[in-house]
Amino acid sequence: MAMAVQRSIPEIEHVRGDEYWTMYPDLAFEERVSKVNQGILASLRDSGSSHVICEWVPCRGPFVTQLYDMCVSLDRQFFHVILTAPVPVLRSRKRERDGDEDIGPEVVTVPDKQKAYRCLVFDTEQEETSRIASEIRKWILSNQELKATV
Numbered sequence: 001m002a003m004a005v006q007r008s009i010p011e012i013e014h015v016r017g018d019e020y021w022t023m024y025p026d027l028a029f030e031e032r033v034s035k036v037n038q039g040i041l042a043s044l045r046d047s048g049s050s051h052v053i054c055e056w057v058p059c060r061g062p063f064v065t066q067l068y069d070m071c072v073s074l075d076r077q078f079f080h081v082i083l084t085a086p087v088p089v090l091r092s093r094k095r096e097r098d099g100d101e102d103i104g105p106e107v108v109t110v111p112d113k114q115k116a117y118r119c120l121v122f123d124t125e126q127e128e129t130s131r132i133a134s135e136i137r138k139w140i141l142s143n144q145e146l147k148a149t150v
Contacts, residue, residue, distance in 0.1 A: 002014050009051070036056065064080065084123045085124045
């Protein structure tokens with residue numbers, strides 16, 4: 001999804017959490033997640049692009065808040081896109097990435113209600129990739145136009 005959006009708006013920087021994930025294969029899960037999150041935050045902070053797609057972000061929790069706070073401090077808009085997928089798809093992705101199918105005890109399909117920023121949820125079993133990418137692209141372009149008028 002992120003690559004489809006980036007193809008349509010090439011100036012967007014794409015930060016892939018999986019690239020950080022593969023850097024720390026020997027760490028315990030919680031420490032690995034912490035390192036990945038630190039890497040993503042550093043990439044966001046150091047980016048010169050006005051739009052950055054971070055592919056990794058969970059539905060809720062402290063990391064989402066950290067991303068939001070960093071965006072605000074950098075005078076960037078934060079737009080959270082959540083993609084849901086059927087459990088077999090999640091297990092397959094986990095197997096490809098980590099060699100096992102353990103997706104954890106809880107699969108979140110709906111985020112907490114957030115008031116500080118816009119959040120869209122797409123069910124990848126129901127929505128075409130092209131439509132989701134188009135919706136994200138529309139938001140980014142409308143945000144660019146809005147900032148230009150301020």
